[in-house]
Amino acid sequence: MTEQEKLIKLFHTILKRMKKEWNHQIQGISHSQYLILSSLNHSGPQKAAQLAELTQNTPGAITSATDKLVSEGYAMRKGDEGDRRVVYLEITDKGRELANSLSEALNEVTMNFFQGLPEEDIQHLIRIYNKISENLDQCKG
Template identity: 25%
Template structure:
C-alpha cells in the first residue's frame, strides 16, 4: 500500500489544486470580486457572447448558481442579457463595455499571477502536465 502511485498521485494533485485555488482566489479578491464572478467575466471576455448553458459548462458552475452570479454582475453593469430573436427560450450573455474595460485592466495582472504559479516548471513540462491531466480528466 505504501507504493500505491495512484493514491499518491491523487493526494499530490489535490494538494497542488488547493494551493493554486488559494493563490488565484487571493488575487481575484484584490479586485473586490468573487472567483465565480471572475470566471464568468473571463469566459465572456475570452469567448464573447454565450448562452447561460455555455457559460455554466465553461466555468463548471451549476445553472442555479450561475443565475445568481450573473444577476450580481448585471447589477454592477459588467454584463447584459440579450434575448435570442430566433428562439425565445435562449438568452445570450454578453460582457458590457464597462466589463471589458475592467477585464482589460485586471486580466493581464491575473495572468501574471498564474505565470508565477507555474514558473517552477518548464514549457515542455507544462505540455506534458496538460496532456497527463487531460488523460485523467477524460476517464468517466
C-alpha cells in the same frame, strides 16, 4: 504512503494553494464570475446553459452569478431577436476592462508558480499537462 497517494495529496495541496492565490487576485467577484466574464470576453454573448457547462455549475448558480455581474454593470442580458425565450449574457465595456485586468494579474501570478523551473522541467510539464488534458477529454460523457 504509496507514490500514487503522495501524488494525489500533493496535487490537491497545490490546487488548493493555487486557487487561494487566484482568488486573492480576483477579490470582489467569485471565481465562477471571473470565468463567465473571461468567456464572454473571448467568445462573445452566451446562453446560461453554455456558461453553466463552462463553470461546471448548476443553472441556478449561474443565474445568481450573472445577476451580480449584471447589477455591477459588468454584463447585460440581451434577448434573442428570433426567439424571445432565449436570453444571452453579454459583456459590457466595464466588464471587458475588468476581465482584461484580472486576466493579466492571474497570468502573472500563475507564471510565479513556475518561477525558477529549468526549461527542461517546463517542457516535461507541458507534456504531462497535455496528457492529463487528453485523459480528461476521454472522461467526458
